Each structure stands twice: as structure tokens, then as C-alpha cells.
Amino acid sequence: xxxxxxxxxxxxxxxxxxxxxxxxxxxxxxxxxxxxxxxxxxxxxxxxxxxxxxxxxxxxxxxxxxxxxxxxxxxxxxxxxxxxxxxxxxxxxxxxxxxxxxxxxxxxxxxxxxxxxxxxxxxxxxxxxxxxxxxxxxxxxxxxxxxxxxxxxxxxxxxxxxxxxxxxxxxxxxxxxxxxxxxxxxxxxxxxxxxxxxxxxxxxxxxxxxxxxxxxxxxxxxxxxxxxxxxxxxxxxxxx
Numbered sequence: 313x314x315x316x317x318x319x320x321x322x323x324x325x326x327x328x329x330x331x332x333x334x335x336x337x338x339x340x341x342x343x344x345x346x347x348x349x350x351x352x353x354x355x356x357x358x359x360x361x362x363x364x365x366x367x368x369x370x371x372x373x374x375x376x377x378x379x380x381x382x383x384x385x386x387x388x389x390x391x392x393x394x395x396x397x398x399x400x401x402x403x404x405x406x407x408x409x410x411x412x413x414x415x416x417x418x419x420x421x422x423x424x425x426x427x428x429x430x431x432x433x434x435x436x437x438x439x440x441x442x443x444x445x446x447x448x449x450x451x452x453x454x455x456x457x458x459x460x461x462x463x464x465x466x467x468x469x470x471x472x473x474x475x476x477x478x479x480x481x482x483x484x485x486x487x488x489x490x491x492x493x494x495x496x497x498x499x500x501x502x503x504x505x506x507x508x509x510x511x512x513x514x515x516x517x518x519x520x521x522x523x524x525x526x527x528x529x530x531x532x533x534x535x536x537x538x539x540x541x542x543x544x545x546x547x548x549x550x551x552x
Contacts, residue, residue, distance in 0.1 A: 340383075343379045343380055343382075343383045344383050346376075346380050346383070346497075346526075346528060347380055347383040347384050347387075349525075349526060350362055350380070350384075350495075350497065350525060350526075351384075353495060353525045353526070354494045354495055354525070356494065358467065359466075359467035359468070359470055359471060359472065359473060360471065360472050360473075360494055361463070361467065361472075361473045361475070361492065361493040361494050362380075362472065362473070362474055362475070362493060362494065362495055362496070362497060362525070363397075363474075363475040363477050363486070363489060363490045363493040363495070363496040363497070364376060364377035364380075364474065364475065364476055364477065364496070364497050364499060365477045365478070365479060365480045365486070365490065365496055365497075365498060365499070365513070365517075366479045366480070366481070366498060366499045366500065366501075366505075366513070367479055367480070367481035367482075367498075367500070367505050367506075367509040367510055367512070367513040368479050368481055368482060368504070368505065368509060369401060369479055369482065370501065370504060371479070371499050371500060371501035371504055371505060371530055372499055372501050372530035372531065373398075373476065373479070373499040374398070374403040374404055374407055374476050375407065375530075376497075376499045376528055376530060377394065377404075377474055377475075377476040377497075377499075378394060378404060378407045378408065378476070380474065380497075381394040381438060381472070381474040382435050382438060384471075384472050384474070385435055385436065385437040385438035386435075386437075390437060390471045390472065391437050391439075391469065391470045391471050391472075392437060392438050392439070392470060392471065392472045392473075392474065393430070393438075393439045393440070393441065393466055393469075393470045393472070393473045393474070394408075394438065394439075394440045394441075394473075394474040394475075394476065395416065395440075395441045395463075395466075395473060395474070395475050395476070396412070396415070396416065396440070396441060396442045396443045396476055397416075397454060397475050397476055397477045397478070397485075397486050397489055398443075398476055398477060398478045398486070399416075399417065399443050399446060399447055399450035399453070399454070399478075399485065400446065400450055400478060400483065400485070401478070402442065402443040402446070403476070404440060404442060404443075404476050405440070405442040405443065408433045408434070408435075408440055409434070410431050410433060410440060410442065411431070411442075412442035412443050412444060413442075413444055413445070414428050414429050414444050415429055415441065415442040415443045415444025415445070416429060416441050416442070416443055416444055416453075416459075416462075417443060417444040417445050417446075417447045417453060418444040418445065419444070419458075419462065420453045420456060420458050420459060420462075421447075421453075422458075426462060426465065426466075429441050429442075429444070430466075439470075441466075450478075450483075450485045451483075451484070451485045454485055454486055454488055454489055455488040459488075459489070460488075460492065463489075463492060473493075475489050475490070475493060477489055477490060480513050480516055480517065481509050481512055481513045481516070484516070487516075487520055490517070490520065490522050491520050491521065491522055493522075494523065495522070495523040495524065495525035496517060496522050496523070496524055496525060497525050497526055497527070497528055498510075498513060498514070498517070498524065498526075498527045498528070499527075499528050499530055500527055500528070500529055500530060501529075501530040501531050502529060502530065502531045502532045503531070504531075
């Protein structure tokens with residue numbers, strides 16, 4: 313059984329300066345529900361590696377990945393790393409308000425060490441690796457042995473690694489990263505994604521042998537607006 317997590321996003325048009333503490337109660341609870349479902353969907357010892365993707369740009373993928381990473385880091389004694397793998401349209405550095413240079417492209421081009429690219433964020437127990445520079449060959453870099461070796465090293469340090477990957481319905485740059493991960497979460501924005509795009513994304517992931525942990529709906533008004541009086545979604549949907 314896979315989970316459809318349902319939440320209302322206050323802003324999906326920008327990922328600048330994400331402030332988890334400032335989110336409304338229902339929204340924070342939705343991210344925490346996603347955190348809980350992800351935690352129990354991947355049963356393994358050691359680091360859990362989770363990729364986030366979407367069908368197209370502008371679906372709130374980075375915002376969702378960042379806030380789930382923050383929610384995970386708020387757990388006791390839990391170290392989290394978020395890696396900016398959307399090298400064509402990077403947004404994680406803006407969401408966390410950190411300098412993207414040096415970043416992952418610099419490391420993969422042997423311009424710096426791994427210690428240079430791991431950045432502390434304002435969130436306790438949450439570190440980030442940003443993009444560094446937009447490269448001409450993102451597919452080759454992300455599929456390289458150097459990238460795999462970096463992930464394996466980071467997995468010895470962190471409890472969770474969150475990958476913000478490109479929309480799999482647009483480019484397949486990060487398919488090697490997604491296949492390497494323990495599972496993938498697909499982000500869909502209400503009234504933006506289409507069923508053909510969604511089906512194509514799911515088919516691509518299934519053909520790759522990736523474990524699909526669930527689908528998070530972005531920008532969805534609660535069907536219980538009058539009951540809660542807030543207009544936020546609360547809970548999740550399941551499908552078989």
C-alpha cells in the first residue's frame with residue numbers, strides 16, 4: 313500500500329527562506345505526517361536515502377523536500393542531509409538561504425573536497441550540499457562513480473539523506489540517484505499536474521525498479537474547510 317499525503321502549501325512559487333516554525337499548524341502537521349510515513353516505509357539499518365521528484369517544474373518539489381528534511385531533523389538525535397540534485401533549476405540553496413558555492417558540481421569536477429561542500433543550515437541537525445554551478449552535463453555528473461562514492465560516504469554520517477531531484481517527467485538526469493535511493497516520493501501540485509504526466513512519471517519510476525513510497529499533493533484545499541476553519545488539508549489518502 314502506498315500513501316497519498318495531502319497538504320496545503322502556503323507558497324510554491326518561491327523557495328526562498330523556508331521558515332518551518334512560521335507555517336500554520338495544519339501544514340506543519342501534514343509535513344510531520346509525511347515524515348512519519350516515510351520513516352515507516354523504509355525499514356533498514358543505517359542511513360535512509362529518500363528522493364523527491366515531480367512530473368514537471370513548479371509543483372512545489374523543492375519546498376516539500378526541504379520542509380520534510382526539516383521535520384526529520386527535528387527528531388531527537390537525527391542528522392539529516394539534503395542534496396541539491398536539480399542541477400538545471402536549483403532551488404534548495406534559496407530555500408535554506410545558504411551560499412551554493414562551492415557545491416556538488418565543484419566536487420564532482422575535483423575542484424574541492426567533500427568538507428568544502430557540506431554546509432550547515434540554520435536548522436539544527438540539518439546540513440545541505442548545494443549545486444555549486446549549473447553544469448552543461450548534469451546527467452553525466454549525477455551518474456558518475458564519484459557521485460555514488462560521495463553518497464556512500466555521507467551515508468556513514470547521516471541518518472537521512474534527502475535528494476531534491478529534477479522533474480522525472482521532464483528530464484531523466486537524476487534517475488541513477490533515484491535508483492540508488494531507498495525510495496522516491498512524487499510531488500504533485502493541484503490543478504497543475506495532469507493525469508497523463510503523472511502516469512508517465514509513475515511508469516518511468518516503475519520501469520526503473522524504484523520503490524515509490526508515496527505521492528504528496530501540493531496546494532490542495534481541505535474538503536473539511538468548515539470543520540477545521542483553516543482551509544488546510546489534514547491527513548492522507550491511501551491507494552492500492
